[in-house]
Amino acid sequence: GDVTMDAGGSITLIGIIDTSGFDNAGGSANSDGGNVTLTAMTGTLSVSEIDSSGGDVGATPADVGGNAGVITLDSNAAVSPRVFLNENITAAGGNNVNAAPNPATRGNGSDLVFNDPVQIGNAATGQADADILVTTTGNVSGSVVFGSTLNGAVDRGNEVVIAAGSHNASPTSTFGNVTFGGAVGAVTRLGDLTVDSANNLTAASTIDAASFTQLFGSGNTTLNGDVTANSGAATSVHRFDGATAVNAGTDQITIPGHGYQTGDNVVYDDGAGGTDTGLNPLISGEQPVGGLTAGRTYAVIVDDAGTIRLALSQEDAVAGRAIDLAVGAGADHTLAKVGISVTANGTVDVNGNLLAENGTTAAEADLATATGEQISVSGAVVDIAQDVSTAAVGPVPSTIYTATGDRILISGTTAVIFAAGTELITDAGLANTFEPDLPVAPIGADPTVQKFFVGDDIFFLVKYDVQLGETGEINQQVHIDWRDPSNDGIPVATAGTFNTPTSDRYQTFVVDAGGTVLTIGHLYSNLNDFIPFQNDNQPIFFADFSLSQHDSIRVLSGADIDTPSADIIQHSSDDPNTGAFNPLASSSLPPADANFVTPGTLDTAADNTDLH
Numbered sequence: 001g002d003v004t005m006d007a008g009g010s011i012t013l014i015g016i017i018d019t020s021g022f023d024n025a026g027g028s029a030n031s032d033g034g035n036v037t038l039t040a041m042t043g044t045l046s047v048s049e050i051d052s053s054g055g056d057v058g059a060t061p062a063d064v065g066g067n068a069g070v071i072t073l074d075s076n077a078a079v080s081p082r083v084f085l086n087e088n089i090t091a092a093g094g095n096n097v098n099a100a101p102n103p104a105t106r107g108n109g110s111d112l113v114f115n116d117p118v119q120i121g122n123a124a125t126g127q128a129d130a131d132i133l134v135t136t137t138g139n140v141s142g143s144v145v146f147g148s149t150l151n152g153a154v155d156r157g158n159e160v161v162i163a164a165g166s167h168n169a170s171p172t173s174t175f176g177n178v179t180f181g182g183a184v185g186a187v188t189r190l191g192d193l194t195v196d197s198a199n200n201l202t203a204a205s206t207i208d209a210a211s212f213t214q215l216f217g218s219g220n221t222t223l224n225g226d227v228t229a230n231s232g233a234a235t236s237v238h239r240f241d242g243a244t245a246v247n248a249g250t251d252q253i254t255i256p257g258h259g260y261q262t263g264d265n266v267v268y269d270d271g272a273g274g275t276d277t278g279l280n281p282l283i284s285g286e287q288p289v290g291g292l293t294a295g296r297t298y299a300v301i302v303d304d305a306g307t308i309r310l311a312l313s314q315e316d317a318v319a320g321r322a323i324d325l326a327v328g329a330g331a332d333h334t335l336a337k338v339g340i341s342v343t344a345n346g347t348v349d350v351n352g353n354l355l356a357e358n359g360t361t362a363a364e365a366d367l368a369t370a371t372g373e374q375i376s377v378s379g380a381v382v383d384i385a386q387d388v389s390t391a392a393v394g395p396v397p398s399t400i401y402t403a404t405g406d407r408i409l410i411s412g413t414t415a416v417i418f419a420a421g422t423e424l425i426t427d428a429g430l431a432n433t434f435e436p437d438l439p440v441a442p443i444g445a446d447p448t449v450q451k452f453f454v455g456d457d458i459f460f461l462v463k464y465d466v467q468l469g470e471t472g473e474i475n476q477q478v479h480i481d482w483r484d485p486s487n488d489g490i491p492v493a494t495a496g497t498f499n500t501p502t503s504d505r506y507q508t509f510v511v512d513a514g515g516t517v518l519t520i521g522h523l524y525s526n527l528n529d530f531i532p533f534q535n536d537n538q539p540i541f542f543a544d545f546s547l548s549q550h551d552s553i554r555v556l557s558g559a560d561i562d563t564p565s566a567d568i569i570q571h572s573s574d575d576p577n578t579g580a581f582n583p584l585a586s587s588s589l590p591p592a593d594a595n596f597v598t599p600g601t602l603d604t605a606a607d608n609t610d611l612h
Contacts, residue, residue: 001019001034002019002034002035002037003017003034003036004036004038005038005039006041007039008041008042008043009040009041009043010045010046011038011040011043011045011047012044012125013038013046013047014048014125015048016048016049016050016051016087017047017050017051018050019034020051020053020055020090021034021053021055021066022055023055023056023094024055024057025056025057025058025097026059027058027059028057028059029057030054030055030057030064030065030066030094030107031055031066032054032055032066032067032068033051033055033066033067033094034069035069035070035072036050036052036071036072037072037074038072038074039072039075040074040076040082041076043075044077044079044082045116046086046122047073047083047084047086048086048127049087049089050071050087050088050089051088052070053090053092053093053094054066054092054094054106054107054138056097057094057096058098059098061096061105063098064096064107065093065096065105066107067093067107067108067110067138068090068091068094068107068108068110068138068142070111071089071091074116075116080117080149081116081118081119082117082118083116083117083119084118084119084120084122084127085132086120086122086127086132087127088134088135089112089132090135091111091135091136092136092137092138093106093107093141105139106137106138107138108138108142109135109136109141109176110138111136111176112134112143112144112145113143114145114146115145115148116147116148117148117151118149118150118151119153120132120151120152121153121154121157122153123153127153128157130153130158131158131159131160131191132158132160133162134162136164136176137164140173141164141165141166141175141197142164142176143164143177143179144162144164144176144177144178145178145179145181146179146180146182147181147182149183149187150180150182150183151184151185151187151189152188152191153188155189156189156190156191156209156210157191159190159192159194160190162178162195162196163196164178164198164199165197167197167216167312167313167315167316168315168316169197174199175197175218175219177198177201177202178200178202179201179202180202180203181204182204182205183205183206183208183225184207184208184209185207185208189208189209190208190209191210192209192213192263192264193209193210193212194213194214195214195215195217196215196216196315197216198218199217199218200217200219201214201219201220201221201222203223203224203225205224206225206227206228206352207226207227207228208228210230210231211231211265211337211338211340211356212229212339212341212342213338213341214341214344215313215341216313217342217343217346217379218344219344219345219346220346220347220348221344221349221379223348223351223352224351224352225351225352226353226355226386227353227354227355228353228355228356229338229355229373230356230357231337234371235336235337235339235371235372235373236337236370236371237334237335237370237372238258238334239331239332239334240254240255240334240335242289242327242328242329242331246289246326246327248290248325248326250309251291251310251322251324252303252308252309252325253307253309253310253335255306255307256306257306258302258335260302260337262302262317263317264299264337265299265300266298266299266310266335266336266338267298267336267337267409268292268293268294268296268298268334269295269333270288270294270328270333271330271331271332271333288328288333289325290327291323291326292310292323295376295378295411296343296376296378297338298312298323299312300317301317301322309323310325334370336372336405337374338376339374339390340374340375340376340377341375341376341377342377342378343378343379345380346379346380346381347380347382347383348378348381348383349385350377350382350384350385350388351386353387353388354375354377354387354388356374356375356389357373357389357390357391370403370404370405371405372390372407372427373405373406373407374390375408375409376408376409376411377411378409378411378412379411379412379413380412380414381412381414381416382411382412382416382417383416385422386419386422387422388423388424388425389424390406390425390426390552391406391426394425395425395475397474397512398510399509399511399512400510402427402429402475403428404427404428406428408424408425408554409554409556410424410554410556411554413557416434416556416557424549424553427552428475428550428552429475429476429549429550429551429552430475431473431549431550431555432470433469433473434549434555447462447464448462448465449462449463450463454492457526458527459524459525459526460524460526461492461494461497461521461522461523462523462543463496463519463520464519466517466518466520467515467516468511468516469513469514469547470515471514473513473514473515474512475511475512475550476514476547477508477510477547477548477549478508478509478545478546478548479507479508479545480506481506481543482504483505484504484505484522484524490503490523494521494523496519497519497521498511498519498520499520499521501522502523503523503525507522511547522543
């Protein structure tokens, strides 16, 4: 039945309100949940667990569960907050126990609308450390609306998970919208704030929390205010071996001392390709763990202090439903707790700053000690209007590669759009301009050449004056295939170039400050380089340049990246494993042999027909 409470003053409930429908696991008749209406005319409203879910059924797989009852919480107090939520609030459709977790057999969920200022946790009732789960899942899931402000009781001490649908939903199911109409965490920051599933997600104002994650969105996401994630401590980047640490039989990953709790949201990185580790730009031999996608966010299932499994959602993590894993390869796979992560099928509009920093600069020398904040934004179209930063202060320009555990990933399957002046900032790099593709024609830069006579040979120092990057960009990476098959020694002193000239085929160096014209050069041998090319009927060959932002910053798009650079050798981020014949693949960079006909053999002129 229904529960109705009207009070002239305040309402404080420590016990459970349960109006859920009757569970008829062996029958076909369903039972709807009752309505819950609580009204505090002049005082505050403090509640514990409320469940108005529909009842379960189960005689046949076709039976449909009951619908959820409506929960209405209303306070007219003159103070803020007016409503205190201290335990889970559930208005989900009943399920079919013989078809679970298929939501097509569920009843409908009910909308949950909180028009008053809300606080998670109430010190007055001894529930200051409350964590809550708000659930409206159903065949038609209810929407969740916080119409006013939402705060915690303890700074970063109250976690909130919102499920307005299920990622296991059938194609006929409808997800509910999630709306934050006022500032979130502006008075007292929340702990981890997770939207497990939703249709459209809208945040009208700012969000302040230990972390903010949207694991799944079937519609669009709009963030109109700044989102600031600050966990209060350095975020460890846990490294593991993709083969030896992964148990395909139990789907477990062994990470001693991981420190995770079930429900923590983490970003996976495969060590190369999908999202660069950045901590070693020459990593080779990495293969993703089967079942996982680099750059994607997962929920943790903790088995013990050294072993975890991963789930696609908070729903699955709580239920213990892990992803089926297969072993990968390579020792530099990583998991790191999310700072900010947004994943939606539609358009993601980011109209405020995205800021994730624990207050300290973390520039680590290697993966064993790495810490760093993680920001990931993925959608069909991603529109970034302001800055995205994991750095408390800007990076220090350096011509020496700077390692960091920070990661920023912006991924749009259709397009990525940046407003003018937008910057992506980590502890080790700053980017403000992006290109979707490398140029289709050689750059129009005539080289200057210096000759050096050494014995019977002639060495040529070939130099190009090129602009690398745009003004304001910091610590970009240049990868060059000089098309040099011989790898001779350096017999002469050279000067006047930004890079250190070599006679190796491949070279990688860092540009500390973008936007300036730099002279870069390379040494070729007449006997060992030019003559073999002429004999192979290749009198012209190309130096193959690729300019990337620092590899802690990745921008990926299936089609366009708006506001591209006018500089034709500017590039967003070079994926080191793109294509079977990519001269910049991590496995082809020094010290690995660089041959595309028979890997492991010496380079020959015939290998230089591949153009990047």
